[in-house]
Amino acid sequence: MNLPEFGQKLRELRTSRGLSQAALARQLPVSADLISIWERAYQHRGRTWRPDRAAVVRLIEIFADSLDMTDVQRWTAQAGYRLGQTELQKIFPTLTVPSDLSSRTPETTARSTLLAMLPDTHLFGIGRERQQLRLVLEQASAPWLVAIDGIGGIGKSSLAAALVRELASTDRFHRIAWTSAKQEEFFSRSGLEALQRPALDAVTLTDSLLEQLGEPLLLTRSPAEKQAGLFALLKKLPYLVVIDNLETVIDYQTLLPALRQWANPTKFLLTSRHTLHAYDDIYCFSLKELSQSDALALLSYEAEIRGATALASATPAQLASIYEVVGGNPLALKLVVGQTRVLPLTQVLDNLREARSKKIEDLYTYIYWQAWHALDEAGRQTLLVMPLAQGGTLTHIAALTDLHGTDLTQALEELVTLSLLEVSADLEQPRYRIHRLTETFLLNEVAKWQAPP
Ligand SMILES: Nc1ncnc2c1ncn2[C@@H]1O[C@H](COP(=O)(O)OP(=O)(O)OP(=O)(O)O)[C@@H](O)[C@H]1O
Ligand SMILES: [Mg+2]
Structure with a gap:
């Protein structure tokens, strides 16, 4: 990784296009100050700001005409990332991918797809927690079920994603799968269909895992055959299965016996707003507030x-x-x-x-409420459609609002600035989601307030 060189190249590319920092920022979208921070490789308390993976992919798309494949590989490496075959071919459809990349196994491709979908934000103050949980997950013995609990917004999903990132670079697990018990999934390829997904139970979890763990052929079998196939798979090699937001599964207690059977050598990492301390065999880690x-x-x-x-x-x-x-x-x-x-x-x-x-x-x-009052009409309209467009692209969101072009991108930018909207990584294009707490606010408070008396 060489962030100063990454920043220098960014400045060169931007100025060669005659773009201001603000103009480039709008295309990502991020705040203009962030472009300046990246270009200067700004440091704070000995740590340098690093663009997340989604931003790097987006920058490459923006400057694709001025880069060849070697430039892209060097530039992404300077930011500490490596692009997968699918990503490179998307950017350079006519080029042949070098043999070291095209010889990637399904495992490495699945891993880079997974990592591209997970949030990669800079986390503060959880180094020790991360270390402790990593040791528990790394040890090839019980506990097989590990849970992170804590109130909404405390950082459970972020910590789980950080652990997945660390473990994905080791050979501890054969493969890693991530399922969100809530419909807003990192993996939904089309945000609009996401809401129609059934709630998580043993049957839907089986399908999701078979798909993610590279056994899609089994999906066409009977439910009993699928269950048996998954059982055999999870018992044969150590997998790591993350179930995010377990508490949103209606009657999640009934899912736990299935997880117990599937565990060993496979491990499960659960996140939940409710504590699972009552279960002796689950290693519970309660995430506390930052100091x-x-x-x-x-x-x-x-x-x-x-x-x-x-x-x-x-x-x-x-x-x-x-x-x-x-x-x-x-x-x-x-x-x-x-x-x-x-x-x-x-x-x-x-x-x-x-x-x-x-x-x-x-x-x-x-x-x-404070944030809501600070929004203009376009911002409010965009935010209100987000529960229907979780994980959606610009096109999905545009289809649900009256806004187009710069009106929509400006509204999105405003929401990102206010931290009301998160832009997540994707192999193809930026996807937008709101936090579950924001969604709860929109559905419970604003909708109630807007409803006719
Ligand atoms: N340690 C941290 N340092 C910096 N930012 C953090 C940290 N933990 C969480 N965040 C940020 O706070 C927000 C909430 O985190 P996250 O979504 O992980 O919470 P959660 O506990 O999973 O919430 P929920 O119960 O609603 O699912 C995210 O935007 C995340 O990037
Ligand atoms: Mg969460």
């Missing part, structure tokens, strides 16, 4: 990448007062940073003081 110093580091980082200049120059006392109200909940902190883009910092702080005594759920509702 004050980690929360402040997250605030500074987010302020920097979202271009929240007022917050970036806030005094330590002002930052500490945000922590006093919001605590160390990463999602809440990110949302507050977003608000400082549109409201004066003092007002955000005053508003937060009013919420000081509230429970975390109420605090979220409060923060979301």
